[in-house]
Amino acid sequence: MTDKMHPDDIRTLFSSAMSAMYRQEVPQYGTLIELVREVNAATLKDNPELHARLDAAGELDRLDIERHGAIRVGTAEELFNIGRIFAVMGMFPVGYYDLSVAGLPVHSTAFRPVEHSALARNPFRVFTSLIRLDLLKDQALAQRAAKILSERSIVTPRALELLDAAEASGDLSAEDAQEFVRETLETFRWHSGATVSADTYAALVGAHRLIADVVSFHGPHINHLTPRTLDIDAVQKGMPSKGMAPKAVIEGPPRRSTGILLRQTSFKALEEPVNFGGTKGTHTARFGEIEQRGAALKPAGRALYDECLSKARARVSVGLHGEHAHEYVAALEEEFAAFPDDLTTLRRENLAFFRYSAKGGAVAPAQSIEALIDAGHLIAVPQTYEDFLPVSAAGIFQSNLGSQEQSTFEQSANRAAFEKALGAEVRDELSLYAITEESSLKDALEILGQTHLKVKIRAVA
Ligand code: OOG
Ligand code: NI
Numbered sequence: 326m327t328d329k330m331h332p333d334d335i336r337t338l339f340s341s342a343m344s345a346m347y348r349q350e351v352p353q354y355g356t357l358i359e360l361v362r363e364v365n366a367a368t369l370k371d372n373p374e375l376h377a378r379l380d381a382a383g384e385l386d387r388l389d390i391e392r393h394g395a396i397r398v399g400t401a402e403e404l405f406n407i408g409r410i411f412a413v414m415g416m417f418p419v420g421y422y423d424l425s426v427a428g429l430p431v432h433s434t435a436f437r438p439v440e441h442s443a444l445a446r447n448p449f450r451v452f453t454s455l456i457r458l459d460l461l462k463d464q465a466l467a468q469r470a471a472k473i474l475s476e477r478s479i480v481t482p483r484a485l486e487l488l489d490a491a492e493a494s495g496d497l498s499a500e501d502a503q504e505f506v507r508e509t510l511e512t513f514r515w516h517s518g519a520t521v522s523a524d525t526y527a528a529l530v531g532a533h534r535l536i537a538d539v540v541s542f543h544g545p546h547i548n549h550l551t552p553r554t555l556d557i558d559a560v561q562k563g564m565p566s567k568g569m570a571p572k573a574v575i576e577g578p579p580r581r582s583t584g585i586l587l588r589q590t591s592f593k594a595l596e597e598p599v600n601f602g603g604t605k606g607t608h609t610a611r612f613g614e615i616e617q618r619g620a621a622l623k624p625a626g627r628a629l630y631d632e633c634l635s636k637a638r639a640r641v642s643v644g645l646h647g648e649h650a651h652e653y654v655a656a657l658e659e660e661f662a663a664f665p666d667d668l669t670t671l672r673r674e675n676l677a678f679f680r681y682s683a684k685g686g687a688v689a690p691a692q693s694i695e696a697l698i699d700a701g702h703l704i705a706v707p708q709t710y711e712d713f714l715p716v717s718a719a720g721i722f723q724s725n726l727g728s729q730e731q732s733t734f735e736q737s738a739n740r741a742a743f744e745k746a747l748g749a750e751v752r753d754e755l756s757l758y759a760i761t762e763e764s765s766l767k768d769a770l771e772i773l774g775q776t777h778l779k780v781k782i783r784a785v786a
Contacts, residue, residue: 329496333447340390357552364559394451396452398539407512408436417752418453420753431455434747444709455743457739474539484511520541548725549612554616572721573650578664581661583667584618591613618711620668636656682765685773694770
């Protein structure tokens with residue numbers, strides 16, 4: 326057959342189409358993108374070394390493109406079909422996030438590229454949550470919600486046809502891929518007309534705003550997109566002057582010289598007009614977010630991160646209206662003083678995942694991996710964290726529910742039910758980083774003629 330489109334290219338087509346659609350739907354998101362551009366340009370200007378590094382890595386052109394988006398689905402079948410759609414774009418479910426620990430009636434995964442080369446071409450991923458009607462106290466309402474959901478189909482008939490074709494032949498022609506992206510965009514579009522009455526909406530909000538957000542509409546509207554910034558603190562500070570209301574604090578670790586995991590913040594969701602079967606009302610769902618990613622952490626690093634974070638959170642809790650935000654940031658900085666802030670220590674103490682490469686060819690047998698690094702033959706670069714953080718995700722959800730919602734659902738992870746709905750197991754993110762580290766080190770040692778050195782990598786928990 327004719328020209329096939331590579332899944333990485335379909336993903337790029339999709340993420341830029343989503344970006345264009347979302348900017349049109351949510352003009353304030355366009356303002357956020359402008360602010361991110363300004364901050365990134367200023368950061369590069371003040372930082373020639375960073376500019377040179379990104380330029381060498383070919384990253385300058387793609388600096389402020391979206392890194393992720395998020396959707397919420399209602400049923401097992403919907404999750405299954407979303408998984409099929411993303412697979413065509415080279416995105417696979419990685420990680421299980423139980424948000425019931427944070428009092429939210431959802432569990433989630435991230436559909437994302439897994440290969441290093443695919444991530445390098447376009448790392449776009451979608452945080453995808455499935456609501457959990459089983460957690461609702463009012464089971465009669467849960468049944469009503471299930472019935473409402475059973476009557477909608479979130480994927481267009483043409484998209485389903487193209488999906489079948491893609492699965493049968495293993496790929497799509499360029500022309501079909503274009504049409505596939507156009508059709509799948511319909512799944513994620515905002516509809517200002519609800520599928521339920523104002524009364525039903527109010528009852529669903531009574532159960533939880535997330536339940537209402539999923540059950541009351543035609544489909545899983547994209548609820549935010551997230552570009553990457555080089556200085557998240559500057560974007561956070563700049564938001565109010567551009568008419569955006571940022572959430573009170575940046576989620577994740579504090580500002581450091583070596584970035585770890587993920588820092589993220591958002592402008593708060595907007596109240597939008599909605600038509601509930603002829604009755605005018607409003608709904609808050611859609612917002613804009615920014616992220617700054619650092620090194621992926623090994624189990625020991627993650628345990629230390631969780632410990633520092635929970636100590637800070639135990640000391641200060643930020644109020645619903647941003648009370649104590651300054652004290653929280655101060656506590657966070659103090660607690661994270663315990664977390665080494667230089668790459669060499671992160672590597673030597675097995676706190677972060679690295680990727681190795683050889684500079685030049687074979688050299689005389691060395692005593693150790695450290696000696697090869699010291700001599701400049703072996704290069705170690707931290708692996709970027711490509712996943713999400715449950716505590717941070719809960720903070721993003723919470724600040725965008727547009728109310729004082731403080732529900733508590735019983736903590737009950739149910740990975741098995743999630744995977745059954747998905748029709749597949751989610752991949753374990755830690756093993757993906759471990760495999761990259763191990764295989765890159767093995768390859769580099771081979772090139773350097775150092776096969777006598779054992780690749781000693783701590784086992785993944
Ligand atoms: C997802 C919130 C989580 C993130 O970046 O952690 C998230 C949602 O609001 O549906 O996107
Ligand atoms: Ni997000």
